[in-house]
Amino acid sequence: MTFPDPEAQSTTERDSAAPSDCNTSVAVLVDTIATATATDDQQHALLLLVRRCIDSQERVHLYEANGIQVLSDVVKRGAPFVSQVYAIKCMTWVAFDDYKLSMSDFRELLSSIREAPSEEFISLVDALQHGSEVEKDDAVVLCASIATIAQRDELREIGVVPPVIEMLRNGTNLQKLWAVVALDALACANDENCLVIGREGGFSLLVGLVQVGTDHQRQVAARTLGNLAVYIENSAAIAQEGAVVALVALLRAGDDKQKEWAVYALRHLAGNDDASGVAIVREGGIPPLVALLQSGTTDQKYQAVAMLANLSNDPSRDKQHVVEIVREGAISPLVALVLSGTDEQKSHAANVLGNLAIQNKENGAAIVGEGAISPLVALVQAGTEDQKGKAAYALANIAAYDSATSLAIAQEGAVSPLVALLRAGDDKQKQWAVFALMCLSSNDEHNCAEIARENGIPPLVALLQAGTTGQKYHAVATLANLSNDPSRDKQHVVEIVREGAISPLVALVLSGTDEQKSHAANVLGNLAIQNKENGAAIVGEGAISPLVALVQAGTEDQKGKAAYALANIAAYDSATSLAIAQEGAVSPLVALLRAGDDTQKQWATYVLMRLSSYDEHNCAEIARENGIPPLVALLRTGTVAQKQLAAAALANLACDNAPNRIAIVREGAISPLLRLERTGNDQQKENAVWDRPKDETSAMEEQQCKASLEAAFSYIADLDSNLLADCQLERPGVSTSRSALKPEPGVRTNGAQSSVTAATRQKHQWQQNRRGNPPQLDGAASASVETGAAKPKKKRVRREKLELTYLRDLVETLEGKMAQLKARPAMESNANSSGTSLSRRTADSVNAVTARLALLNGPKTSSVWMSIAERQFKERRRAEEQNQKLRVSLEGQLKLASRLEGILRKRPRDEKVEALAGMKRAKPRDGCTFGLSDDEIFADQLAGIDRVYLEAESVFQDPLFGAQTPSCSKVFVNSDPTEDLGVVFETKANTMMPFDVKVTGNAFWRALAVEWVHKHSYFHEERQGTDDLVARTYALHFKTEQFAADIRGKHTIRRFVSDDRVAIVWKSVMEPIELNGTRFQGLICHQTGCIMLSNLNIPESGPTEPDNNTPPSMRSTALQAYTKMTLELQDDIVDQEQKIGVLTDFVVTSHETTSALCGKMIGDFLVEEDWNANGWLDSLAF
Structure with missing residues (x-):
C-alpha cells in the first residue's frame, strides 16, 4: 500500500x-x-x-x-x-x-x-x-x-x-474525535483489542470525553464504551472509572443520538456487571429509560427496552430494580411494544414482562390488566423464533402465581401454540413452553383437559426421556398435574401410560434431581390409582426399590410422595404388597409414622394397612418394628383420615394374632377405640370394633378385652361393614385429590343375637374383607347385605343409654372381681366408708362374675387379674371423687346464677331510662380512664389511620374478600396471645353496591363520619372537621329489642379518594359504660377499621351499543370492609371474666342489628347521592 x-x-x-x-x-x-x-x-x-x-x-x-x-x-x-x-x-x-x-x-x-x-x-x-x-x-x-x-x-x-x-489524551479536538472513532471500530467484536485499549488507559479517557467533550465526541465516546463493555472483563473496570454517572447524565440531557448510545453503553454495563445495574438504579437511570419507551425514537426504544431486560433480570431478593421499573409506569409502554413494536422491540418487551412477573402476583395482574395476554399469545403462535421463546417465558411467569390468570391465558388460546412449540421448538423454547404448560395445568382441570386435547402428552413424555434437566423437571411436574385426573375414565392417565411414561418416570425416581424424584414418585402414585395393571407395570419397571429408598432417606417431600406411590401401588395386589415388604419398606414406613408430617403419616399408615391386609409375615414385621404404638397414637391425635387408616391397620394386626392384640391393649387402644365407636363415623366405628382383641381365653388380659367387646357388641348393632367408607385422603401433588376409598360389601348382625355370636360373625366377615378385594378410590359406599332379620337403625340417644348401662355394669363387675380375687377385707371396708355402696343388683353381678371366674380361671391367672382389677378400681374411685367435686361446683354456680337473676330483676329499669333521657345533651363525666391526653390520643389515631391504610391491601387478600366470593358479613372472636387479654374481635364483609364508586363513597362517608354519631349520641364535640377528615369525642346511647349500650369514646375517621377507589379508614378508643344492664369501669376497647370501595363495570345482558358492538355496562362498586377490636383491662377491674363474657355476647349479638341499622341509613343516603350526582335532586318540585 x-x-x-x-x-x-x-x-x-x-x-x-x-x-x-x-x-x-x-x-x-x-x-x-x-x-x-x-x-x-x-x-x-x-x-x-x-x-x-x-x-x-x-x-x-x-x-x-x-x-x-x-x-x-x-x-x-x-x-x-x-x-x-x-x-x-x-x-x-x-x-x-x-x-x-x-x-x-x-x-x-x-x-x-x-x-x-x-x-x-x-x-x-x-x-x-x-x-x-x-x-x-x-x-x-x-x-x-x-x-x-x-x-x-x-x-x-x-x-x-x-x-x-x-x-485521545493530548491531540486536537479533531484528532480526539477521530481517535474515538478509530477505537470504536477497533473494539467492535474484538475482545483482544478491548483488553489492549483498557490496558493503555483508554477507559478513563473515554469517560472524560462523555463528560466534557464536544457533542460528536460525547456521542462516539458513549458508543465506544458500549462496544468495550460487551467484553465482560471490561465492564467492571469501565464502571470503576465513573462511567455510570456520566452516561446517566448523558441519558437525561443529551440529544437523540447521545441518548441512544448512552443507553447502549449502560445496557452492556448492566448486562455484564450486577454492581453497575445497582449503580444505574441508584443514579436515577430508570425514569429516563421508561420515558424513552414512551416517546423515544425507534432506536432509542430498542436500546431502552433491551436495557430494561438486563435490569429487570434482578438477582437480589428484594427485586428493587423490578419495583422501580413498575413504579415508573413501564408496564403500559412495554405492552404497547409487544403489540406494535419492531421485531426486536417485541422480543425484548416480552422478556421484560416475564422478568417483572417472576414471583410477583401483583405485577402479573397489572400486566394482564394492560391487555398483554393476547399479543403474547400471538407471538407464541406466529412470532419470530426469539419472540416465541420470550413470549412463552412471559406467559409462564404471569401464570405461575394466579389461577385466574392461568385461566385467562388458556381462554386466549395459548395451549395450542405452546404445545406446538413443545413439539418443534429449540431447547429454550421447549423449556419455557413446558414451564408455561406446567403453570397452566396447576389446579385447573379445564386447562389440563385442553392440554390433553391438543395432544400435549406425547411431547411431555418425550422430554422425560431426552430433555434437558430443566425440561425434565417441568415436564414431570406437568404430568403430575395431568395425572391427577378427577374424571371417571382417567383418560389422561391412560394416555400417559400409552405413551410409555412409566419407564422414564422410574428412571427419574432412581437417578433424577431431588425435585424430579419427588414429582416422578407423585406421577407414579397417580397412575396406580384404581389401576392394578398400571401398578403391575410400575413394579415391573423396578420402581419398588427406589421408592422405598426415598421413604428411607429422601427429602421430606420425597418421603411423602414415595409413600403415596407405594400406597396406591400396594392397594390392589397381594403380590405387590409382599414385594414392597421384602424390599424393607416396613422399617422406614414406621419411622415416617412416628416423625413425619400429617401427609407423610397418612400415606405411611395407608401402606402399612395394605401390607398388613394380605400377609401374616408383614403383620409380624410391623409389630417387630414397633409399629403398634404410633398407630395407637394416631387413634388419639391423628386427623380423620389418619384415625380411619390407623384403625384399619390395627384391625389387620389384631386379627388372629394374640400377641398383637395384647400389645394393642397395653398401648392404651381401648379408650380411643371406644371414642371412635361413640363419636366417629360409621366406618371408624366398625374399624374400632375389630381393632380390639376378641376371642382369646387362655390369657387374663385377653379375657378382659373380650369382656369389654362382648358388652360393646350389645349396643353396636347398626354398624356398616365397610372397610374404609368415605375416607377422604389428601393426595400429594399440585392439586388436592377428590378421591375417597371405596368400601366392600359387608354383613350386618341380627340385633336379637347374643353379643358373642354377633362378634363371631362380624369377625368372620372381617377376615373375609381382609382377604378380599381391597378398597378403591373415588367410590361411594356400597350397600350392606343383611344376613338376619331386617332391623331399623337405632337412634343415637338409645345407643348412648345402652352404652351407659353397659359401662356401669362393667365397673361394678370389675369391682366385684377385684374384691373376690384379692380377698382384701380392708379394701372392701374403705370402699364402704367412702359413701359409695353397691346396690343389690351390683352384689348379684359380683357373685355371678365370681362364680364364672372360678370356672374359667385357674390359680396361675389370679395374679394377673388382681393387678388389672386393682387398677380399674382406682380409676373408678378417682372418677367418683371428681364427679362429686363437679356436682358441688355446679350447685354453687346455680345458686350464684339464681342470686344474680334476682338482683337484676329488682333493678329500677324505668328510672335508668329516665336518667338516660335526661342526659341527652349532658357532657359525660370527667375522669376518663384512657390514660392519655386528647392531643396524644388524636395524634396516635391519625398516625394509626395511615398504618391501617397501608396494610389494607394485604388484609383484603383474604379469600373472603375475593371477587368471586358471594356477599357476606361475619364476626369472628379469635385468640391472639400478643394482646392483653388474648382475644381479638374481627368483622369481615364483602358485597357489591349497584352505584358508582363516587356515589357510594359519599353515602358511606355521610353515614359513618357524620350522621351516625349525630343521630345516636347524647354528646359529641368536634376536635377537627374537614371534607375528608373528622376527629371527635362522643357519648352514644342506643337501645333495641336485642341489646342496649351506653358507650363513650374518641375516634378519627379519614377518607382517601382516587379516580376509581375510595377508602374510609378509622381508629377509635371506647369505654363501655353499660352493656345489656351490666355496668363497666376500667375496660378500654381499641378499634381500627377500613372500608374499601372499588369501581366495577359489570356487563349487562341488554342490547349492544351501536358504536362499538359491545354490551352496555352497569356502574357498580365492590365493597370490602374489615374491623379489628382489642381489649385493654385496668388492673383494679372486678369480675373480669364475667364482663369480658358480657362484652363478647354483646359484640356477637349486636353485629347483625347494627349492620341492619347502618345499612338502612346508608341505603337512604345512596339514593340521595345518586339523585344529586345525576342532577335529579335539584329538578324535583316540593
Missing part, C-alpha cells in the same frame, strides 16, 4: 487555519469523486467526504447528490485500497445510522474490498507516531476507515493502539 502523498493532504482541516477547500460542499465532493481521472484527486475528495459524513446533517446532502451510488461504484469498480476504505467508511453510516442501505447490500460491498497485507500498514503507524499534525490527522482517519473493514487484529499487532490512545 502507498500512503497518500503529504502534499496531497495539505488541504485537510486544521484547528488554526482551515484549508481553501474546507468549505467545499458535499455535492461538489461527490461530483469530484465520480468524475476525477487522477487517483490522488479522487482519494483526496473521499478523505474530505469521510470527515464531512460523520455529521448526520451533512449526510442529507450526500443522499441528495446521489452519493450512495457514487460511493458504491468506487468500491465495486476496483478503486485503490485507500479509496475503497474511505468509501466503505461513509457507507457504514449510511447503512447503520441512517438505514439507507440494506444489510445485504452493505455486506456485498464489504466483500468487494481486498484485505491488505499487514506490512502495508507500517507507514500508517509511522505517521501516527512521528508525522506532522496534518499527517496525524489523515492517518487517524485512515486508521478508523481500515478498522471498519475488519482487519482489526493486524492493526493491533503492528501497534496502532498506543499512538491512537496518545492522540
Whole structure:
C-alpha cells in the first residue's frame, strides 16, 4: 500500500487555519469523486467526504447528490485500497445510522474490498507516531476507515493502539474525535483489542470525553464504551472509572443520538456487571429509560427496552430494580411494544414482562390488566423464533402465581401454540413452553383437559426421556398435574401410560434431581390409582426399590410422595404388597409414622394397612418394628383420615394374632377405640370394633378385652361393614385429590343375637374383607347385605343409654372381681366408708362374675387379674371423687346464677331510662380512664389511620374478600396471645353496591363520619372537621329489642379518594359504660377499621351499543370492609371474666342489628347521592 502523498493532504482541516477547500460542499465532493481521472484527486475528495459524513446533517446532502451510488461504484469498480476504505467508511453510516442501505447490500460491498497485507500498514503507524499534525490527522482517519473493514487484529499487532490512545489524551479536538472513532471500530467484536485499549488507559479517557467533550465526541465516546463493555472483563473496570454517572447524565440531557448510545453503553454495563445495574438504579437511570419507551425514537426504544431486560433480570431478593421499573409506569409502554413494536422491540418487551412477573402476583395482574395476554399469545403462535421463546417465558411467569390468570391465558388460546412449540421448538423454547404448560395445568382441570386435547402428552413424555434437566423437571411436574385426573375414565392417565411414561418416570425416581424424584414418585402414585395393571407395570419397571429408598432417606417431600406411590401401588395386589415388604419398606414406613408430617403419616399408615391386609409375615414385621404404638397414637391425635387408616391397620394386626392384640391393649387402644365407636363415623366405628382383641381365653388380659367387646357388641348393632367408607385422603401433588376409598360389601348382625355370636360373625366377615378385594378410590359406599332379620337403625340417644348401662355394669363387675380375687377385707371396708355402696343388683353381678371366674380361671391367672382389677378400681374411685367435686361446683354456680337473676330483676329499669333521657345533651363525666391526653390520643389515631391504610391491601387478600366470593358479613372472636387479654374481635364483609364508586363513597362517608354519631349520641364535640377528615369525642346511647349500650369514646375517621377507589379508614378508643344492664369501669376497647370501595363495570345482558358492538355496562362498586377490636383491662377491674363474657355476647349479638341499622341509613343516603350526582335532586318540585 502507498500512503497518500503529504502534499496531497495539505488541504485537510486544521484547528488554526482551515484549508481553501474546507468549505467545499458535499455535492461538489461527490461530483469530484465520480468524475476525477487522477487517483490522488479522487482519494483526496473521499478523505474530505469521510470527515464531512460523520455529521448526520451533512449526510442529507450526500443522499441528495446521489452519493450512495457514487460511493458504491468506487468500491465495486476496483478503486485503490485507500479509496475503497474511505468509501466503505461513509457507507457504514449510511447503512447503520441512517438505514439507507440494506444489510445485504452493505455486506456485498464489504466483500468487494481486498484485505491488505499487514506490512502495508507500517507507514500508517509511522505517521501516527512521528508525522506532522496534518499527517496525524489523515492517518487517524485512515486508521478508523481500515478498522471498519475488519482487519482489526493486524492493526493491533503492528501497534496502532498506543499512538491512537496518545492522540485521545493530548491531540486536537479533531484528532480526539477521530481517535474515538478509530477505537470504536477497533473494539467492535474484538475482545483482544478491548483488553489492549483498557490496558493503555483508554477507559478513563473515554469517560472524560462523555463528560466534557464536544457533542460528536460525547456521542462516539458513549458508543465506544458500549462496544468495550460487551467484553465482560471490561465492564467492571469501565464502571470503576465513573462511567455510570456520566452516561446517566448523558441519558437525561443529551440529544437523540447521545441518548441512544448512552443507553447502549449502560445496557452492556448492566448486562455484564450486577454492581453497575445497582449503580444505574441508584443514579436515577430508570425514569429516563421508561420515558424513552414512551416517546423515544425507534432506536432509542430498542436500546431502552433491551436495557430494561438486563435490569429487570434482578438477582437480589428484594427485586428493587423490578419495583422501580413498575413504579415508573413501564408496564403500559412495554405492552404497547409487544403489540406494535419492531421485531426486536417485541422480543425484548416480552422478556421484560416475564422478568417483572417472576414471583410477583401483583405485577402479573397489572400486566394482564394492560391487555398483554393476547399479543403474547400471538407471538407464541406466529412470532419470530426469539419472540416465541420470550413470549412463552412471559406467559409462564404471569401464570405461575394466579389461577385466574392461568385461566385467562388458556381462554386466549395459548395451549395450542405452546404445545406446538413443545413439539418443534429449540431447547429454550421447549423449556419455557413446558414451564408455561406446567403453570397452566396447576389446579385447573379445564386447562389440563385442553392440554390433553391438543395432544400435549406425547411431547411431555418425550422430554422425560431426552430433555434437558430443566425440561425434565417441568415436564414431570406437568404430568403430575395431568395425572391427577378427577374424571371417571382417567383418560389422561391412560394416555400417559400409552405413551410409555412409566419407564422414564422410574428412571427419574432412581437417578433424577431431588425435585424430579419427588414429582416422578407423585406421577407414579397417580397412575396406580384404581389401576392394578398400571401398578403391575410400575413394579415391573423396578420402581419398588427406589421408592422405598426415598421413604428411607429422601427429602421430606420425597418421603411423602414415595409413600403415596407405594400406597396406591400396594392397594390392589397381594403380590405387590409382599414385594414392597421384602424390599424393607416396613422399617422406614414406621419411622415416617412416628416423625413425619400429617401427609407423610397418612400415606405411611395407608401402606402399612395394605401390607398388613394380605400377609401374616408383614403383620409380624410391623409389630417387630414397633409399629403398634404410633398407630395407637394416631387413634388419639391423628386427623380423620389418619384415625380411619390407623384403625384399619390395627384391625389387620389384631386379627388372629394374640400377641398383637395384647400389645394393642397395653398401648392404651381401648379408650380411643371406644371414642371412635361413640363419636366417629360409621366406618371408624366398625374399624374400632375389630381393632380390639376378641376371642382369646387362655390369657387374663385377653379375657378382659373380650369382656369389654362382648358388652360393646350389645349396643353396636347398626354398624356398616365397610372397610374404609368415605375416607377422604389428601393426595400429594399440585392439586388436592377428590378421591375417597371405596368400601366392600359387608354383613350386618341380627340385633336379637347374643353379643358373642354377633362378634363371631362380624369377625368372620372381617377376615373375609381382609382377604378380599381391597378398597378403591373415588367410590361411594356400597350397600350392606343383611344376613338376619331386617332391623331399623337405632337412634343415637338409645345407643348412648345402652352404652351407659353397659359401662356401669362393667365397673361394678370389675369391682366385684377385684374384691373376690384379692380377698382384701380392708379394701372392701374403705370402699364402704367412702359413701359409695353397691346396690343389690351390683352384689348379684359380683357373685355371678365370681362364680364364672372360678370356672374359667385357674390359680396361675389370679395374679394377673388382681393387678388389672386393682387398677380399674382406682380409676373408678378417682372418677367418683371428681364427679362429686363437679356436682358441688355446679350447685354453687346455680345458686350464684339464681342470686344474680334476682338482683337484676329488682333493678329500677324505668328510672335508668329516665336518667338516660335526661342526659341527652349532658357532657359525660370527667375522669376518663384512657390514660392519655386528647392531643396524644388524636395524634396516635391519625398516625394509626395511615398504618391501617397501608396494610389494607394485604388484609383484603383474604379469600373472603375475593371477587368471586358471594356477599357476606361475619364476626369472628379469635385468640391472639400478643394482646392483653388474648382475644381479638374481627368483622369481615364483602358485597357489591349497584352505584358508582363516587356515589357510594359519599353515602358511606355521610353515614359513618357524620350522621351516625349525630343521630345516636347524647354528646359529641368536634376536635377537627374537614371534607375528608373528622376527629371527635362522643357519648352514644342506643337501645333495641336485642341489646342496649351506653358507650363513650374518641375516634378519627379519614377518607382517601382516587379516580376509581375510595377508602374510609378509622381508629377509635371506647369505654363501655353499660352493656345489656351490666355496668363497666376500667375496660378500654381499641378499634381500627377500613372500608374499601372499588369501581366495577359489570356487563349487562341488554342490547349492544351501536358504536362499538359491545354490551352496555352497569356502574357498580365492590365493597370490602374489615374491623379489628382489642381489649385493654385496668388492673383494679372486678369480675373480669364475667364482663369480658358480657362484652363478647354483646359484640356477637349486636353485629347483625347494627349492620341492619347502618345499612338502612346508608341505603337512604345512596339514593340521595345518586339523585344529586345525576342532577335529579335539584329538578324535583316540593
